Amino acid sequence: MFQGSMVAMVTPMAQDGGVDTAALGRVIEYHIEQGSDAIVAVGTTGESATLDEAEHCEVIRQVVDVVAGRIPVIAGTGANSTREAIDLTRCAKQAGADACLLVTPYYNKPTQEGLYQHFKAVAEAVDIPQILYNVPGRTACDMLPETTARLAKIGNIIGIKDATGDLSRLESLIEQCGDNFKLYSGDDATGCEFLLRGGHGVISVTANVAPKLMHEMVAQALAGDREAAEAADAKLGGLHSALFVESNPIPVKWAVAKLGLCDTGIRLPLTWLSPSAEAEVTAAMQQAGVL
Numbered sequence: 001m002f003q004g005s006m007v008a009m010v011t012p013m014a015q016d017g018g019v020d021t022a023a024l025g026r027v028i029e030y031h032i033e034q035g036s037d038a039i040v041a042v043g044t045t046g047e048s049a050t051l052d053e054a055e056h057c058e059v060i061r062q063v064v065d066v067v068a069g070r071i072p073v074i075a076g077t078g079a080n081s082t083r084e085a086i087d088l089t090r091c092a093k094q095a096g097a098d099a100c101l102l103v104t105p106y107y108n109k110p111t112q113e114g115l116y117q118h119f120k121a122v123a124e125a126v127d128i129p130q131i132l133y134n135v136p137g138r139t140a141c142d143m144l145p146e147t148t149a150r151l152a153k154i155g156n157i158i159g160i161k162d163a164t165g166d167l168s169r170l171e172s173l174i175e176q177c178g179d180n181f182k183l184y185s186g187d188d189a190t191g192c193e194f195l196l197r198g199g200h201g202v203i204s205v206t207a208n209v210a211p212k213l214m215h216e217m218v219a220q221a222l223a224g225d226r227e228a229a230e231a232a233d234a235k236l237g238g239l240h241s242a243l244f245v246e247s248n249p250i251p252v253k254w255a256v257a258k259l260g261l262c263d264t265g266i267r268l269p270l271t272w273l274s275p276s277a278e279a280e281v282t283a284a285m286q287q288a289g290v291l
Contacts, residue, residue, distance in 0.1 A: 002072055002099060002131070002159070002182060003200045004037030005218040007207035008045040010253050011059060013265030019051075019059060023262040028066045030261055035215035036071065036207055039063060040101055043076035044138065045205055045249045050267040053084070057091035064096040074203075078103030078133060082118050089126040099129040101161060101203070106139035112147045123154045130156055135163035135186060145169065149176035161186040161203045167193060174198050188240040192233040195221035205248055206239045209255045210288040238284030245277045255281055259290065 012023035041063040042048045042056050060075045067073050075092035077100040079085040089100050123130055136142035151157050163186030173183055184201045185194035191202040207214040217232035243251045254273035257264050285291040
């Protein structure tokens, strides 16, 4: 059910930082029209860190309502508090999300046993498919393949989004986690190769800006067509880089606004894209054929 090009969707905001419901609807329709295979709502790219719990749950509900079953909705419900992660995951289930994505607890640096107990507690508390998310470059916490393999034995923990960019990590996960455990790339720059080596999908920042081309690249890679997938990925390469010229989601929100899909709102402590970075993002959008 969860494979292909899954967009880690921005949360559109007005200039005052309030969630822009109308723009949220436009962005969702854009992704469905352009071929995104699933929407990840209120993940890191969706500014989950600065939405309070009520807003977080409400955005999930709105996304589920607008999507109306046309493609899967995966709700970001991770937190560095196990209790909060359970509460958010319950909200997502009540809202009708198809699955949840849970980032490793950030800042408090749990041990590997702490990570196991954290994710086990959420999985046992809420009966919904759950995808782990390992992004040590942002969380200062790296969940090792051995810990992931332990968690893969829990029935409703169905996969992991790996954003290390380390393809040798993929090999370890394939070897240790079994055939039924799904592996998703969270690193756009290595996503194509991740799929060609046995991954099942990407949870992508780039897909916010070039969803059609991302969908095509992922489909080609999943079909084993290396030549076609690499050709498509070459067009996307500028975006894979430029969308991280400043901290995500600063560049991608600027790019989505440039496409006319949302206003120029972002929440502090993030700020709008620096004028000096605009040319690089624009050039990458042109290379991908979206401008």
